[in-house]
Amino acid sequence: MNSSKEHINVVWLKRDLRLEDNEAISNALETGKPTLLLYVFEHILLNDDHYSERHFNFIKESLRDINQSLQSYDSKVLSVTSDIQSAFNLIQEYYKVDTIYSHVETGLLVTYNRDKEFARFCRNNLIDWVESKNNGVERGLVDRDNWFDNWEAYMEKDLKVFHPKENQLLPLEKIQSLESVFTVTDLETPNNTSFQKGGSTTAWIYANSFFESRHHDYMFNISKPEASRSSCSRLSPYIAWGNISIRQVYQKGLKIKNNSKDTRHIGAFLSRLRWQAHFIQKFEMEHTMENASVNKGYHKLKKSISQDYQRAWKEGKTGFPLVDASMRCLIETGYVNFRMRAMLASFFTHILWQPWQAATTHLSQQFLDFEPGIHFPQLQMQAGETGINNLRIYNPTINGLKYDPEAVFIRKWVPELSKLDTPFVHEPYLMTEMEQTFYDFKLGEDYPNPIVDIKENRKRASDILWNMKKDPEVLRESLRILKRHTISDRSRMLRND
Incomplete structure (x- = not known):
């Protein structure tokens, strides 16, 4: 092994496309080592029938939004089309990857099997892989005893702040060198669609407008097909793709609720965040569904x-x-x-x-x-x-x-x-x-x-x-x-x- 290679951490972004309250990123940065942020458009998902162009466009918009925020740090996300093991094999030709940080993904069977194979890959390559809990969902449970207490405790933890040290993120120059050996993904997307646009910036526009005013008719309009389009939070795609964490939304909602006389509608919304986690936990425990x-x-x-x-x-x-x-x-x-x-x-x-x-x-x-x-x-x-x-x-x-x-x-x-x-x-x-x-x-x-x-x-x-x-x-x-x-x-x- 070439001992002259620079040692780095890699954050493997999946359904956690944000910088703030991202435990994978925070854990990587806490080590003080140079860190590369990576997103891989994996062939197994590009070819999976559950996905469509609208999903990948939302992901691309989310990555562009992250990259906009990273400009002041002279960095960006390395966004490539590959399978995950091939991506890391290429990175290792230029860097010594010490630790990979990511969130546990409650995804399709193909991603679960990919993760099992990737764990073997990491062991064989002497790479530590540190996975963080995602939105309070726990892997390896056999029953739901104490689950809700644990979920609430997770939601009440301090939010993780994105605060890299100077020059800690891999700079643009080095990322561009890596891009020369990868199939780089074009992050441009159509403008003329009726879909919500991806990214944490847009997520917070929806969140703030909901908590400031749109929630006032939430329970009255939640079942109405037309009125619900404005009275509901419309945060579901941002939560699904991780532009915003449930913990961020939950804490914001509690703060608004505790300082407002209009508690019924916010309370009903918060209860649905609990149900959202409940169903994902159910699928996590029984993937044959x-x-x-x-x-x-x-x-x-x-x-x-x-x-x-x-x-x-x-x-x-x-x-x-x-x-x-x-x-x-x-x-x-x-x-x-x-x-x-x-x-x-x-x-x-x-x-x-x-x-x-x-x-x-x-x-x-x-x-x-x-x-x-x-x-x-x-x-x-x-x-x-x-x-x-x-x-x-x-x-x-x-x-x-x-x-x-x-x-x-x-x-x-x-x-x-x-x-x-x-x-x-x-x-x-x-x-x-x-x-x-x-x-x-x-x-x-x-x-x-x-x-x-x-x-x-x-x-x-x-x-x-x-x-x-x-x-x-x-x-x-x-x-x-x-x-x-x-x-x-x-x-x-x-x-x-």
Whole structure:
């Protein structure tokens, strides 16, 4: 080994694309050694069906934002396209890597397997790999005893401040030399999209506006598909990709709440941060949820595949206006609120009677805030295949009338219905031939007929799934799941404080 090589630390950035309150960066800087910040656009993720261009553009915007902040330190993130072991092999040709710092990633099975292989790589190359807890989620738990206490304690810790010593970050000149031997990733992204832009700078614009004013109608509008777009925090993509830590948001929210008379809405928001961590912890402890129902009793449930049904759902052409508006909005903007997401999943799995696994990649590709630890547990819960949650089969017409009564959201995203009177916007299939003539509108041409009989299909799903909850294997698995994943004092999760 060439002893003349400069010794450095490397911070491997993944879903923690920020400088502040980043324990991996803080731990590296505390050693005093020269430090390289690295992001690798890995082939295993570039080629994974769960990801799409919108995700990688968000990552690129986040990296540009970090690089803007690093200009005053004469440094930037080395951003390359490679697999992770090849990237470190190249770096080691020029530097002696002593320690790699990163956060534990609760990701897909491919990233979990990659991490196991990378741990062997580090051992073989005499590199220490130090992983930090990510947003309070813990690896290696067998049950949830004391989990909530530990999570709260983590949230109350002091925030990590980004404060490198002079010349501690690897300078631009040395990073540019490394770039000459790598496939450097172009960080430019399209400007003309409807997606939220990545980066901590933008994350704090959303956070500050929410805590200053937008939260005032949070609970009133949380389920409304149009009003929620401004009344909800809209921080989910920034949390998912780590532009902002949950600890930063949690502490900011507590501070606002403790100094405000308007505590209900902030408290409700903070309780959802707890639930977010709860679901990711559940996935961390049982990663098989990515491909199979967590309750093994539902593995015997068989559904017929209909490519026509699935295509209509993916394209927003099912003949059910709120379903179609939600899907089209999601495709265009990367966001719909929680209730609309639940309705899309429920409609696919219950009304169309399709397996939830067939919805995973389409939805993950559309969700700008795709977070594996939320994605798979929520899909299974909405599909009614956990055995421990209430069965919810959403009726899109009832939800439309309740949460979009004037059909503002539907008209916006299904413009072919915009000229109809509101009752027909919600239920165009009730129009008579005469009414269609009056509106110069042809059902089946201007807008699809419903692709299924919702009452008949809803009853089928309800009957089958309620009966399955009594199945001995489903019951045994339900007890196992409750023992492994249930928090002893659920009231603490539900409280609005």
